[in-house]
Amino acid sequence: MPRSRSARATLTGAQIAENARCACLSFYPTKNLGALGDAGALVTRDEALAAKFRQTRQHGETTRYNHAFVGGNFRMDSIQAAALDVKLRYLDKWTRPARLPLRITPAASPAQP
Numbered sequence: 488m489p490r491s492r493s494a495r496a497t498l499t500g501a502q503i504a505e506n507a508r509c510a511c512l513s514f515y516p517t518k519n520l521g522a523l524g525d526a527g528a529l530v531t532r533d534e535a536l537a538a539k540f541r542q543t544r545q546h547g548e549t550t551r552y553n554h555a556f557v558g559g560n561f562r563m564d565s566i567q568a569a570a571l572d573v574k575l576r577y578l579d580k581w582t583r584p585a586r587l588p589l590r591i592t593p594a595a596s597p598a599q600p
Contacts, residue, residue: 495582508533509540514563514571520578522567 495502504510509531514522529540542548547558 495578504530509536514567519582520571520574522563523570524567526563526567526571528563 498506504512509529512520512528512530514520514526514528516522516524531537531540542555543558544561545558546560547554547556549555
């Protein structure tokens with residue numbers, strides 16, 4: 488799958504995340520949509536996968552005090568979310584000047600399973 492540092496990158500007319508089962512977004516401070524510190528997100532339309540992501544975020548918890556596997560505490564704090572909420576309003580404006588058309592030829596495109 489092609490990789491991009493742009494939250495608005497497109498491939499064949501669709502945003503990169505639309506062509507995938509899930510997408511991982513980095514909000515590292517130096518990115519075009521950067522938080523104030525380390526932050527990231529997973530996005531998916533697959534409800535089963537979303538449930539697994541939520542469970543992993545809660546230390547693998549299935550019901551209160553019962554854990555099916557070792558997970559972690561992977562939550563973005565409120566200050567990061569607030570900063571991203573403000574920056575998101577300007578994302579298109581900030582990325583527009585940096586966009587360059589990219590053409591992927593069949594010989595250069597990554598192999599897809």
